[in-house]
Amino acid sequence: MKLFGGFGYLEKKSQRMLTKLKVERNGTPTPRHEEEPPNLKQSLKSLLGFLEILYFSGKMVSELINANPIVYEKKERRARSVPTAVEEYAVEPIDQQEVFDHVRDIKDPEHPYSLEELKVITEDAIEVDDQQSYVRITFTPTVEHCSMATIIGLCLRVKLLRSLPSRYKVDIRVAPGSHASESAVNKQLNDKERVAAALENPNLVDMVDECLAPSYN
């Protein structure tokens, strides 16, 4: 049983799922897809739970990896301190709160909740050293064999790539002990060549953008 799906697996899967979704949206399924149930819920379910096929390959189980996640309350949004006239031109260092604000609203790939609501990301799990231009995010998948971990990590990386100054070095990892394939997931997420290749795949980019969409609102 393979416990870890790399970006390659995601690429193939996302392509199939997106094709399916597009068909649903257009409402005019091509003959190739006629055998698919014209049921949005069904196809969403298989989209959202797509990776467990990894674990039960051959059995074609199609259920959510974590069907009933605990949803937590969002943390109150603190206003960032307003600079006084004197400080107006001072360079404001990037801090934990700012980085948290960049990533808290990223949508979970599996559920209509944010990473904050599922406590995949907490403010405390973000380490920032503005002097050294360094950020480390430690996220906690909702279940320890969560195969969504790589896509969540990819979303975090892309969001920070688009939000932080280029001088920043970013490490992304799953919380120690929170994932069955911890070292494999961490290695994949921090191999920039693999990330670069993944981000040239339009279907994967679409998936990531779906998850990032709410965080730009």
Add this chain to the structure above:
Amino acid sequence: MEFYEGACELKLLQTLEGHTDRVWSLAWNPATGTADTPLVFASCSGDKTVRIWEQNPSPSSSSSSSSSSSYSSWNCKAVLEDTHTRTVRSCCWSPSGKSLAVASFDATTSIWENVGGDFECVSTLEGHENEVKSVSWNASGSLLATCGRDKSVWIWEVQPGNEYECVSVLQGHTQDVKMVMWHPTLDVLFSCSYDNTVKVWADDDDDWQCVQTLGEPNNGHSSTVWALSFNKTGDKMVTCSDDLTLKIWEMDGTSMQSADGYASWRHLCTITGYHDRTIFSVHWSSEGIIASGAADDAIRFFVEDKDGLVDGPSYKLLLKEEKAHGMDINSVQWSPGEKRLLASASDDGTVKIWELASLCTGNGY
């Protein structure tokens, strides 16, 4: 010659802009840098192009290195574009300098030649399932090796008329293969991988096979091996890794000439505690200076420490250039020719040309 820490300085000669995405790799044309041929190198990028850069001939180029402006002028001579549809990951000149092989994430490798002043794509090598990550010519230019994400290493034979025939597909790595490089004199191929190993491939009666695997049990790396380079004579090799170390390997002198022709490599020493992020590139100069470039934005230079022979061979830091680039450094390459020039390529989209100059002895070479 001997090198001492503090006796050298690194001078930035020029910053070359033009690529619109990260620069992944660069390659000096080995047939340039002579009295009548100005230096040429190629750089390749996430912007899907290759750029060819040429040094401007200058009237005072033979004079002192202190007048750096005399040769700090580089021009982009050509842009090879509209051929690859994805990132161009690496490139390599043939030993004659006539052909440039270009490896791309679009699963193909293209061969370019300078035809009457214009670069033309004369051949395209297809076969890898997906991203091609590295390409290398052997010493005679008769063989080409490619590797990639599909975990395989391919060996191609150069045929007349720009034909390339695949003579072997080597399976053995368990993860994507980051780089391939031929030995500088022997037809022995080296590959390094995300699976933390370096593999040595040799030809046994037209049957290519893995003759050695340098992994953690052989004092090898504990994470992705990104690159390797040989010293001038080819009896030593340096590898660099995501485990933040450089490792020096030595060829077992006796087995190099042994009946089976296989060279056997053993770990000599580990250079550790310098870079604090992934080391992506390493290059050994013909003079014996190892340059390394890493994700910590720094370039470092190491030389053999001749005083430390009591505890076996060791290498010492000669010089470091912090913040050599504004972002990760993906490639460092020494130039051919007389001048001690180094080119570095970065995520910041630039290529920088440096000169390593000796302080006390003027030109020093």
